[in-house]
Amino acid sequence: MGQSDIGRRTFMAALSSISLGGSLDAWGQDDRTYPGQVIRMIVPYPAGGATDILGRMMAAKLQTAWGQTVIVENKPGASGTIGNDYVAKSAPDGYTVLMAITAIVQVPALMPKLPYDVLKDLQPIAQVASTNSILVVPLSTPADTLAEFIAMVKAAPKKYNYGSYGIGTSSHIQGTLLNKQAGIDLVHVPYKGAAPLLQDLRGSQLTSAFIDMATVRPHLDAFKPLAVTGTQRNKLVPNVPTFAELGFKSFEPVGWFGLFMPAGVPSAIAKKFADESNRILHMPDVVEKIDGLGMNPGGISTEKFARIVHDDLAIYTRIIKDGNIRIE
Missing domain, CATH: 3.40.190.150 (Bordetella uptake gene, domain 1)
Structure with missing residues (x-):
């Protein structure tokens, strides 16, 4: 055994x-x-x-x-x-x-x-x-949906990235999973905490990030939300689909x-x-x-x-x- x-x-x-x-x-x-x-x-x-x-x-x-x-x-x-x-x-x-x-x-x-x-x-x-965690991008991003974002990233290899709270954190793990399942190459950029990550994302120095809803809630109007983790949509962003709805696996936690x-x-x-x-x-x-x-x-x-x-x-x-x- x-x-x-x-x-x-x-x-x-x-x-x-x-x-x-x-x-x-x-x-x-x-x-x-x-x-x-x-x-x-x-x-x-x-x-x-x-x-x-x-x-x-x-x-x-x-x-x-x-x-x-x-x-x-x-x-x-x-x-x-x-x-x-x-x-x-x-x-x-x-x-x-x-x-x-x-x-x-x-x-x-x-x-x-x-x-x-x-x-x-x-x-x-x-x-x-x-x-939940939510994948968000700056308002200046031309993509409005996850499918459009993936197509944008595929069209320009190694150009785009995603931020996390550090190596081995949930946001890093989720970004790795998205890269693998979507067949894209977002470059991982680890940060020491949420504040600098949010600042760079708001200023478009960062392409995307997985952020927990508790952290991103006060800043939702500054980003485009593309998809949320979990088995159900989040009540704060009811029009944003779950990754599962969009055909992705293992984003349920x-x-x-x-x-x-x-x-x-x-x-x-x-x-x-x-x-x-x-x-x-x-x-x-x-x-x-x-x-x-x-x-x-x-x-x-x-x-x-x-x-x-x-x-x-x-x-x-x-x-x-x-x-x-x-x-x-």
Whole structure:
């Protein structure tokens, strides 16, 4: 049996224990006494970003609901892997939680020698929010549709490019996938953050870019949107088709933010945390805040989120390997 098969079995076993809502009391407590001490929420990115904002929002709501302190600790570095590894190696008692993003299922293919296994050492609990990515071009671009843009690029090899937030990021992966499927040669231009990318795109120094909807939302009137990732159109740009509608494959995943715990947390505790998180994510003020960030609120079942994590990891692994993408 291969390592991936073992990982899948471990992952599905953990998922099964959550869904059954068992009463394992391996740590001297069950859902009736949990939480009985401080909960630590680990954000593997710097303070102030979207991950941090969502983590602190959830921590505050959980603290109010349970009357128990929930503190947020930022442990940035190495594309989130420092914080991810910290939680993966924490005691599986329900008191250490990870606020992760889609990168958690992209990095394993980019950095094969990780000190943890996403499917074996961590278990998904709740999806907090999600957001499409959108391919945009400057207003001065003569192309108005994706088909016209592809034809324009094919007519002038090596002339056009696409920007990303850096090597190995979602925007890089999506650009690589578009190049491969459309048979074009957009040159990759990595940036350090969204601000310089948006500036160059607005000034037409950059030909195109895949940008998450939360980032591009305030700037939509400055660009032409050509297509969005995901299985459904985005409500902010309802006339813009999905890549799937246009015949492209593997653009179904969207960016997401989700809560994880170490594998092996007693199922009753994991379920209690998931249920409370999902209750919070349906509160009107929380929905309004997430909408205001340009994202879609989560609140889906743990089982559905776990399937997304598993399926997205497989999709990104294939794209990254086919595109020979590596973090230097």
